[in-house]
Amino acid sequence: MPPPLAERLRALLDSTLDRTDLPGLPEPERGKVRDVYDLGPDLLIVTTDRVSAFDVVCGTVPCKGQVLNAIAAHCFERSADLAPNHLRACPDPNAMLVRKLDPLPVEVIVRRYISGSLWRDYSRGERRLYGIELPDGLRADERFDELLVTPTSKAGPGEHDAPLSTEEILSRGLVAPRVWERVRGTALALFARGEQEAASKGLILVDSKYEFGLDRDTLYVMDEIHTPDSSRYWEADGSAERFEAGQPQRMLDKENVRQWLRERGFEGHGRPPPLDDEVRVELARAYLELQRRLLGEPPELPADGLDVHARLVDSLARAGILKGP
Ligand SMILES: Nc1ncnc2c1ncn2[C@@H]1O[C@H](COP(=O)(O)OP(=O)(O)O)[C@@H](O)[C@H]1O
Ligand SMILES: [Mg+2]
Known part of the structure; x- marks a missing residue:
């Protein structure tokens, strides 16, 4: 019998x-x-195993890069008809060749539930956020009937994203009105697709961040898109009951690590506490479980002792992206 997953992941802790x-x-x-x-007209994006929370890199998590790359590729393929x-x-497994774009200075989060930073702002008494008026009386993790779009500026290194309203985006000329309309429409359509796909796998897509870029027009x-770094996912089974009982949802995303850090007093300022092995293995398990559910097949783990960087160099040489030795 192969060793249990946690044991296999522990063996990978030192080779992230x-x-x-x-x-x-x-x-x-x-x-x-x-x-x-x-690379000129293209970019080569290598997704590493680094994990960030509150905009700070906190360490690495086994297999995280390959999970993000696989889920993003799958979701891009499955939504190419929309945009x-x-x-x-x-x-x-850790790399994507992409079209180089001129990134918009604004990114958007589409939200089906009030959770995460939006809930934290709301529970502090904020009612007008992102140019949107929120009603009194909402509860943590409550569902919105209508999707919310919350834009933020794209922060540079070491900065935090700042909330924006549609009005500010247009009046400051950050994005042209016609482009902004497309951004909103596309984000909403992608989210609706992601929600459907998640639901068919017994999952809830809670919220999701999208970035856009232009190539000419x-x-x-x-x-x-729709990775557990850029989105929140909850287990659908028992979710309504947990909400009614005021209990936390079962999360398959990075919120677990954010909570672990918050319990130790870290919310993005100063140096993060080093992640212990247990939380690293736990996050790896959550990410791999999400990939298995969304893609419908068990993810392939790197063999014990495999040098992932050497494999990457090898794959890129074979794809003609790197010159051979
Ligand atoms: N096709 C693209 N063209 C140009 N920039 C891109 C493209 N895809 C992603 N990016 C940018 O590449 C970077 C990816 O690195 P990442 O580690 O996600 O950065 P961040 O720390 O900003 O989250 C981001 O700044 C992202 O906006
Ligand atoms: Mg990013």
Whole structure:
């Protein structure tokens, strides 16, 4: 019998992909999670195993990069009829070749439930947020009948995203009115699709962040979609009962790590406490479970002792993206 998943994941704790250095390519832009290599008309986006919370990198989690890459690729493919996206190919489990775009300075979160940062603001008494008036009397994790779109500015390194209203976006000329209309419409359509797909797998898509970019006049969806880094997912079974009883939802996303950090006094300021093995394995399990549910097949884990960076270099050489030795 193969060892249980937690044991296999513990064996991978010391061989996570923390950072990449690809021979013969220019230095990448390093985001919190991704290393982005400029190949000219395309970008090579390598999704590492880094985990960020409250906009700070807190460590690594086994298999996290490959899970994000697989879910994003799957969801891009399954929504290409709704809007064009940046995906061109996946040359490695941790890498995506994408169309290089001119990113919009605004990203949006579509929300079906009041949760996360929106709930925290609301529970502090805020009622007018993102140019939207929220009614009194909402409860934590309550469902909205109508989807909410909450835009934020895209923060640079070390900054936090700032909330925006549609009015500010247009009056400050951050996005042209016609493009903004497309952004909203596309985000809502993608979310509706994601919600349907999640529901068919016994899951609830709670909220989801979308980023967009332009290539000339064409608007593309970029970055990642419907991953557990960019979205919240809850287990559907028993969710209504948990809400009625005022209990927390069962989460298959990064909120678990945010909670773990919050319990230790970290909310994005100063140095995060190092993640312990247990929380790293737990998050890996949640992410792999989400991939299994959404994609309908068990994810393939790297063999014990596999050097993921060496495999990446090898795959990219075979795809002709890196020159061979
Ligand atoms: N197709 C694309 N064209 C240009 N930029 C992109 C594209 N897809 C993603 N990006 C950008 O690449 C970066 C990905 O790295 P990531 O680690 O997610 O960054 P962040 O720390 O901003 O979340 C982000 O800044 C994202 O906006
Ligand atoms: Mg990102």
